[in-house]
Amino acid sequence: MKVKVQTLDAKAGGDIQLDDAVFGVEPRADILHRVVTWQLINRRAPARPARERSDVARTGKKFGRQKGGGTARHGDRRAPIFIGGGKAHGPRARVFTSSLNKKVRALGLKMALSSKAKEGNLIVLDNLDLGEGKTKALREKLSKLGFGKTALVMDGDALNVSFARASSNLESINLMPAVGANVYDILRHETLVLTRAAVEKLEARFNG
Known part of the structure; x- marks a missing residue:
């Protein structure tokens, strides 16, 4: 050509x-x-993972009594509904190749x-x-x-x-x-x- x-x-x-x-x-x-x-x-680019409940560095101590408090029952502060808690069903780490x-x-x-x-x-x-x-x-x-x-x-x-x-x-x-x-x-x-x-x-x- x-x-x-x-x-x-x-x-x-x-x-x-x-x-x-x-x-x-x-x-x-x-x-x-x-x-x-x-x-x-x-x-x-790789997908960044979110910190889930098991990844958050917070105390595992039960912070309130089970009954009589007039609030919901919780075991620790890692629960997703708390500020600083783990992300519920967050994105996982992924590498796209x-x-x-x-x-x-x-x-x-x-x-x-x-x-x-x-x-x-x-x-x-x-x-x-x-x-x-x-x-x-x-x-x-x-x-x-x-x-x-x-x-x-x-x-x-x-x-x-x-x-x-x-x-x-x-x-x-x-x-x-x-x-x-x-x-x-x-x-x-x-x-x-x-x-x-x-x-x-x-x-x-x-x-x-």
């Missing part, structure tokens, strides 16, 4: 040949759904990349070099490139400092290195923007 390369100034930067084994896979909704579900489950075959995860990432290329929402830039890290200057350049409402920009190993500084104030732009590529972030952005270095890293990730 041959794709045109652009510069940040919206000028032609030649062509690049994308590997069909990475960017030409037919997407399957069931595979993408499995990978996204696996990602979101593993993002969840899920496992997914490595081949399925790799296939899901290929399909996410391929879906953007198939839809025409893949843009390849020569690099992210920006003269000065000013948001105003970057916004003017992006208006000519057609990034859409939201765009995920991927660079090589290291992020371009000036581009990262300029895009930090733009809510519609998210920047990450190619090593952080994942199905959920790719699918939830309208446009995927890759640099030449990012394309090389992604292809090497699957072919290396």
